[in-house]
Amino acid sequence: MKLNCGSRDNPKIEWLLYLYYRANTSVNEMYNLQKINPKNWQDYPILIQYFDDLPTKPYCSYVKNFCEIRTKKRAIERVYIQPNPPVRVNYIVIDIDHPNGIHNALYDADLPPPHLIIQNPKNAHVHLVYKLKNPVFMWGKAKPKHIRYLARIEHGMVKKLGADASYGGNLMKNPMSDVWTTYTTTAPLEGYTLKHLAQFVNLDVLPSDDEAANDQGFGRNCNLFDQTRPYGYNESTASYSALVKLLTPIAENFNNQFEIPLFKNEVMHIVRSIARYCTRTDFTASHKAFSETQRARITIRWGDNTEQQKQAMQMYADGIKKTIIAEQLGVTTRTLTNWGLRKKKK
Incomplete structure (x- = not known):
């Protein structure tokens, strides 16, 4: 169903029409939720893509707090599975430990729909799976700023969804296991870019890039x-x-x-x-470049003191005390020490 919101010249009417649409449209209709049959998972393009993206030998398990390594074909028989290879992130997985997870994801959080919703039928807790259009490499081809950007976006999504901030993402509910109830949605098969997801996240409430204690998710x-x-x-x-x-x-x-x-x-x-x-x-070159940068900054701030240093050296060689030199040149004795005016060891 396509909503015609009318003229953009009247945003109030547009908003009222949207609320009416929300009130009279079920979640299933809005996002075309489709329950999958785990036995026929190959009938669903998103699950075929998910299988292709799995690590060659993922960690997997029948129970929590235990891991084993198996081939893909064996791993998808387990209840829990490792979603991403160590070197790259193809999927953001969010863990919601309360029964309103689906409603939060599709209505309240103002986020695009996840590609997969994997629900525990016993308590309605869910894992939400968002496919990334461009994988984020963690090491090797990685760029630290991309990893930090991913971590900040994930953190923002967790806060908006009221999800479990301590979830590490190592193992997730296996969408191909019949233990869970798995749904697909209208999310684009090619995935979301980080830039697109960032539009839905309040970056102001996220931890800064240089915040030391960030032990959640990525x-x-x-x-x-x-x-x-x-x-x-x-x-x-x-x-x-x-x-x-x-x-x-x-x-x-x-x-x-x-x-x-x-x-x-x-x-x-x-x-x-x-x-x-x-x-x-070559750290020697980088250290030299850093020193030159620092020297340039000092010169800009304090001016070129080369002549002052030469004068101080000559005065010190003539036996004049550092306190007197400092007073005459208008510097501190600490500055003179940094210039190299030190007592010779006997």
Whole structure:
């Protein structure tokens, strides 16, 4: 059904017509909710795409709090399954632990419809699955700003849906399992762009990119990367294998501090990415460039003090005390020390 809202010159009438449409149209009619038959999952294009996007050997399980690794064909027989490979994110999965999840997703949250709704028939709790048009690479081809953007959008969606903020997304309800009731919607098969999803999220209430404590969802990947990488930078002269050996226990220690840790293979991808970067990067050049940048900033702020430094050095060599030099040149003794005016060791 297509709603003709009339003239845009009268937004009040347009809004009243929309409310009338909402009141007289069921959720099923508005979003064409279609209940799937798990035995014939290959009849549904979104599930074919979902199967293709699964990891080659996903984590899966018949019960919570336990994981095993199986091939795709075996994994889809399990009740829970890993939705995304460690190196990229194809799907945002939201966990709603209350019986109004479907209503929140399709009516109250003002978000585009999810591609899949997977409901527990016993308590009506749901997993909402949103396909991304362009996968977000977590490492390798990854760009940190894209990962942070994804984490912030996910956080905003969780808040709007009243979803479980502690859900880690490692395992989700398997949409091909007959234990659950799964629905498809009118969501576009090609998926949503992050830019499109961001339009529905209030970015003002999201955590800032440099906020340290962000241990939810994809924020764990950002946090683990930021906590581990300084240890790699400090040992950048080491070999790749030595860095991996050094960083692995450090990353695992940080990961174990999360309420819901990342899978071990996800941690190893982060470690290898840091080690690869460190062994390929000339930090000497970057440090030199940083020093030159700092020097340029100081010059802009305080002016060129090259002549002052030379004068101070000559006065100090002539035996004049630092306090007197500082007074005559209009600087502090700390500045003179930074210029290199230090007592010689006997």
